[in-house]
Amino acid sequence: MADEELAEEASVPMYLTFALGDETYGIPLTRVLEIIGMQSITPIPDSPAYVRGVINLRGKVIPVDDARARYGVEQRAYESRTVIIVVQTANWSVGVVVDRVSDVVAIPPDSVEPPPPVTSRHGQHFLQGLGKVGDGVRLLLDVDRFLSDEIAATAA
């Protein structure tokens, strides 16, 4: 890879994009720890509906959150392309179940627009901005807010 390209890579924020229902979302690549296939999840009693439970990730116990439930998107059965993205938030590591991962894209800051004011759509306040990639739009998530206990408390 040429030097200029490297420099560009380093300066332009990278996002991991994933599909959820009809939309494509993005989260900063620097926050993604790993992507793992669906595995058996131990339910946790007494927890909010969007918390699926906990998984054993090589001896570490990590909570798993369902993005569809979190967004109020209609539930559907997990299938072979359903994966868990393990995300590092400010406070802890959390697994997020998404329909499928799509791509890793670079979105320069000037292609990101601020999120529109809160509409009736669920989960608007988790958005960090709208990233334009080609003709499409990626909904960029603010992972700290998306997966913060504060939001969890209000949603519960």
Add this chain to the structure above:
Amino acid sequence: MEPTAEAPAFLERARDALRSSGDRARACEALRAISLSGRLGEIVAEALGLLDGGAAPEIDPGTVDAIVAIALEGVVHGIDDPVDDEIDAHLQALRALAPIPGFDLGELGEPLDAPAEADPEPSGPEIGASMFERPSPELVSAFQIEARELLANCERGMLELEADQSATAPVHEVFRALHSFKGNCGFLGFGEMEEVAHRAESLLVLVKEGRRRCDTTVTAALLGTLDALGRAVETAADGGAVPGRVALLGILDKCMQQPTGDAPPAPEVPVPVAAITEVRPQRPQATLRVDVLKVDQLLDLVGELIIATTAVRHLPSAEEPDAHTRASAQLDRVVRSLQDVAMSLRMVPIGPTFQRMVRVVRDVSQRVGKPVELQLSGDETEIDKTVAELLADPLVHLVRNALDHGLEPPEEREARGKPRTGRLRLTGSHVGGEVWVRIEDDGRGLSRDKIGARAVERGLVSREALARMSDTDVFGFIFEPGFSTAEQVSDVSGRGVGMDVVRRNLERVRGRIDIKSDPGRGAAFTLRIPLTLAIIEGMLVRIGDTSLTVPLLCIRESVVVRPEDVTVLTTWQELVRIRGELIPVLRLHRLYGIQSDYTALHEGILVVVEDGGRPLCLFVDQLIGQRQTVIKPISGFLGNVRGIAGCTVLGDGRISLILDVPSLVHLQAD
């Protein structure tokens, strides 16, 4: 090197010289009478050089004594078995005693916060005469670790000494620790610390030799010195300047010059404010001092482990099932021993944590003017090192509170027919799977009315709800942030900040606090902390598809009951009669919304658990068996899950939740 035959005789003479109190000529004479060759001779020569060399026309009697004392100590130590390091240490100590030209007490008049660099004394660098330009960070941090320990020993000794001023053992202990500290400072070139430590040591020598009565002036000066040195140690990486050095030296000198201890105004050992604010304590490096024996055991066990693993791997299991069983049993045994030893590495006695309270009690009791007798017991109780560290702050707060709010002023105590001196007791003990640390005072006790009124005032609870609350729950309000019933905020406590810390720190180690109060007679706070943070013995139980782990220590028994043993109250609360005792039942499947195999109590199994004497039956489908359980914390992401202490990974990779029995018992009682 060989000790000369007449050694004992010259030592006698030298001791005479010492008793003759600071007479330079006699000291020289006595030292000259000592004829030793080799390294011990070096010490004598060095001492003589100092006394006779005329480096300074005048040497104060205290210093003369110190020189003689150190020289003699060096010779006596080395006479049977000369150790080069020790001799070097003594030589260094002697060199540090070189008279400081230009130092006189007039400097006391100088502003205390004069920055060290601007100090007119030319002695600093000389005394420091360091062999390194600047010690490496590793050396500094090793120095700090040891220095903290040495200074803590000094402080403990000083407090003992303060309590019993005629005691001699603590003087020796303080002297030893301070001497090593000084040696370390010298080695690394921390000139200021070395100088101050040295002056304190000289004062101690006088006390040790009975030439200076140990009174409050001395102990206050020395304790102040230790505090200043403690602060300097934390800034060792930046050169370790001693705050208020000049003043400290002056005070120590003053103490030395008044051999009878005739009332100089008890010096408020000054620590300049400016210096305090400059101190940026670095996070102490997390290290652990471990008995070498334990490490040896650990290595032995690792050896055994390797052998046992090999045995298991190379056994053709199909042909010899018996041998395979034996080998795996052996492996299991080794792993458990290994676990025990590994756990014990982390355990430290609670004593040092208690010891810190001695100082807190002393300081606070002086400040609030209430005499207190502190009783410590169970200080050999071993606790996890992390716990010991986290426990220190809560203890300080509780002790302060007890002194400031709990104990009455002496007059009030007399009026109530109590002894003038308040009593504070700190107890450590192991109870079940927990460590209990108890702080008891014989003061006023907690006032339910006052606390309740304050809680209502702050809108924490309604008046009606308050009336129904148990004492324990009402007392629980004192842990709310900013909660204080103190009419006056003192500099000791009353701002309502401390108790909040107590609760937060305890929660971090899954501990809880019980409060008992007997109005007018005293209060007792019991901090209950789980013994280990990592591994417990657990009973694996099953409800439907879910497996849960119950800590074995909480289990009394597991029973199958007959239908006629079950009684149902009008509140739908089920009770089971076991050997005449009626025990409430908690249906876990209902609490956690799990689909269970059985719903009738007599079909499943009841696990009888207890906490603090209160029993509870947990209704489960099946007992699976006993397991060593490695506790993993539940991610904070999930918040607090009712009745769950954590989770663990089972042999097959699945996850089992660990029940928190005390909180389940509490849940049931509400």
